[in-house]
Amino acid sequence: NAGVTQTPKFQVLKTGQSMTLQCAQDMNHNSMYWYRQDPGMGLRLIYYSASEGTTDKGEVPNGYNVSRLNKREFSLRLESAAPSQTSVYFCASSETSEPYNEQFFGPGTRLTVL
Amino acid sequence: AQTVTQSQPEMSVQEAETVTLSCTYDTSESDYYLFWYKQPPSRQMILVIRQEAYKQQNATENRFSVNFQKAAKSFSLKISDSQLGDAAMYFCAYRSPNRDDKIIFGKGTRLHILP
Numbered sequence: 001n002a003g004v005t006q007t008p009k010f011q012v013l014k015t016g017q018s019m020t021l022q023c024a025q026d027m028n029h030n031s032m033y034w035y036r037q038d039p040g041m042g043l044r045l046i047y048y049s050a051s052e053g054t055t056d057k058g059e060v061p062n063g064y065n066v067s068r069l070n071k072r073e074f075s076l077r078l079e080s081a082a083p084s085q086t087s088v089y090f091c092a093s094s095e096t097s098e099p100y101n102e103q104f105f106g107p108g109t110r111l112t113v114l
Numbered sequence: 115a116q117t118v119t120q121s122q123p124e125m126s127v128q129e130a131e132t133v134t135l136s137c138t139y140d141t142s143e144s145d146y147y148l149f150w151y152k153q154p155p156s157r158q159m160i161l162v163i164r165q166e167a168y169k170q171q172n173a174t175e176n177r178f179s180v181n182f183q184k185a186a187k188s189f190s191l192k193i194s195d196s197q198l199g200d201a202a203m204y205f206c207a208y209r210s211p212n213r214d215d216k217i218i219f220g221k222g223t224r225l226h227i228l229p
Contacts, residue, residue: 040218040221041221042207042218042219042222043159043205043217043219044219044223045216045217048216050179051124058216059216063212088157090159092159099146099147099209099210099211099212100147100164100166102161103159103217105158105159105160106158107156107157107158108157108158
């Protein structure tokens with residue numbers, strides 16, 4: 001099992017460009033999450049999908065959109081990148097959205113917006 | 115709103131010694147879940163240990179144990195027999211019992227292991 005995979009690992013964008021971060025999990029998990037991690041900060045939730053077909057905003061959703069393509073895949077889109085979106089992005093999944101479930105994290109995508 | 119505070123941005127410990135990382139949180143809920151996550155240089159977040167607030171017994175996982183003080187809203191992580199592989203950022207996290215509610219992370223403590 002690969003667990004949670006993310007592509008790309010690194011990306012540099014210019015202000016105003018768009019891109020999609022891809023995430024896939026092979027653990028048959030129902031719930032998936034997107035976080036961002038900024039220097040000196042813990043992770044902050046951008047969007048999550050409690051189950052296939054549903055998505056909800058997290059703490060910092062502005063400037064992002066998500067798509068739960070199927071049970072395995074959950075993508076994060078930046079429509080018009082801004083320097084404030086420079087961050088490390090983590091995707092995670094859990095069996096369900098019950099709070100006691102462990103979240104399994106991908107390796108992260110380091111995004112720089114110039 | 116719930117908050118999680120880790121007051122030690124960095125700590126160092128000699129290999130084979132014991133170290134305790136501090137975490138306090140603020141909540142008005144009586145039931146909740148607490149976690150410690152480890153983030154090594156590879157960046158991948160790994161769950162170290164979890165504690166359910168309704169359980170009085172402190173959780174343990176091999177060399178990792180917690181000291182959960184519910185009244186004081188304190189949740190510290192003790193690492194015994196520290197190893198070089200324990201060097202990482204450690205994040206304390208809180209989760210409400212409400213389904214779909216988000217995890218709230220502290221800002222992290224960077225742990226250095228001195229050989």
